[in-house]
Amino acid sequence: MPAITADTLTLPRLPELPEAATAWRKVHKVVRAAKFLEGEGFQVRRPFPSLDLAMADPFLLLDHMGAVEYGPGEAKGAPWHPHRGFETVTYMIDGAMQHTDSIGGGGLITDGSTQWMTAGQGILHNEVPPQDLVAAGGLFHGVQLWVNLPRALKLVQPRYQDIAATSASLIASDDGGALVRIIAGELDGHAGPGSTYSPITYLHATVSPGARLAMPWPRDFNALVYVLSGEGTVGPESRPLAEGHLAVLTAGEALTLQAAPTPTPWEILILGGRPINEPVARYGPFVMNTRQELSQAFDDYQAGRLGQIPATHLSPADDQS
Template sequence: MPAVTADTLTLPRVRSVPEQGTRWREATKVITARKSLEGEGFEVRRPFPGMDLSLADPFLLLDHLGAVEYAPGEAKGAPWHPHRGFETVTYILDGAFEHTDSTGGGGLITDGATQWMTAGSGVMHSELPPEHFVATGGLFHGVQLWVNLPRASKWAPPRYQDIGSGDVTLLASDDGGALLRVIAGEVDGHRGPGVTWTPISYSHATVAPGARLALPWPAEFNALVYVLSGRGTVGTHARPLEEGQLVVLGAGEALTLRAADSQPQASRQGWEVLIMGGLPLREPVARYGPFVMNTKSEILEAVDDFNSGRLIRTSPEHVVDDLPHRTDADVGLGLGEQGA
């Protein structure tokens, strides 16, 4: 895993959280990600949606891509498609994606880099493996997170952020046993580079076998932990958590994780987890495929704008004739509203 690494002994450390008197967040729900096909037919593991969306608010979707070893000619991506009303955050640990969007944003996302696209009022974009990666094949591993935009920001102009692997904020746990890469938001006062409309915290941690990671956490945020690889436990009650599982944590002011002493061969460097949370928007969610708004009428407007070419000005080669295929993420939501 070539995502950015560092000697934890040389990094700033997260302050120690007192064992006594701390309201620790405990596991309230564990979800095993469902498998689904996306884009040109690549497999993802998706822990949400599929659970009560209010538990993830302000997040909408999490797709875990890989880890998969592609043979030459096998790598696939997601060709041109529209979005409106939210942000896509694509974090690549291994392999590469080329992002292109109709605002002129784009670039290569690889080895610990993040592409943060605010769709806002509307954008067309594509995410495809570069030609050299398709030709040679290789290991691919990444994550895409959808972050909802508050009602007041859904019509913001599209925006693109290119966050290189060297831009993330690196921290160590209080004893140096865990490496934390802060992509957006704050962890114990240390801010990541991602600029967000919605207050969130989003980090990738590597916890050495047998090591513990304890973090202070804003009481007003929710807290979710997703396992990219390896195994460990969450909370003072040591709830087990393995690859492809997500845990929803309850109320409190700090969270604690511990990596298992023995890790699978693929996780010999440690337990790999995403730690995320945010300030719930508690606004109605109306969703249809690539559009996430507040009301059914706004969804119908987005579909009409897309079909009539008003969603975003694009060059002819970017035009798509039909609304993209409905995904598993849309089942049960359709054109209705879901209270968050």
């Protein structure tokens, strides 16, 4: 995985937590990601919202794209579509994705970089593989996370954050056996570069075979662990967790995880946030608080009030419509 890496022996270390005196979070539930086709027909693995939304709040959706080795002409994307009422966070681990939007934002996301799009009051965008990847094929592996916005911020101005791989804050486990990339939020006083409206923490950890990763975690945040690749265990009860599975953890003040003694590292996402605890009305690309607001979003989209596809990006089919 070409996501940013470093010598863990040179990084700040997480504290060593006392075993008996620490309120470790246990595993409440394990969810296996279901498979779906998105956009022009690319497959994703989606562990939620198949589970109860309240268990993931403020997160709405997690799509694991790949890892897949595309042949020439096989790479697919998601053509122009609208969003309102939430944020999309696209983290590319291998390969590349090109974003373009109706307000002039977007760009190329590649090899460990992140693009954070706040749809807010409304935006149109597309997500497509760059032409060189389409022509030649290649490895593609990424994750898209949807983060809800509270009622008071549903209609904020759209914005983009381009987070380079080298911008992520790096920290090591207490013994140096795990590397943690902080994309957003804080871990033991170390802050990631992502600016968030909803208080969250978003981490990508590489845990060496057999190594343990223990970390403090805010008591008012929930905690989710999703496996990108490899195998390991979660919680003081050592619940097994393999690729494509998500663990939802109970309340507590710290997390403990351990990679299996396999030849390859355990690659995991660790997510948590302070629940918004508001009604959620969602349909397709819109996430609001009420059905009436959903209807208004569709009306605004049909009337062109969420933006227009830039003329330079119109296809013949778009132009005819």
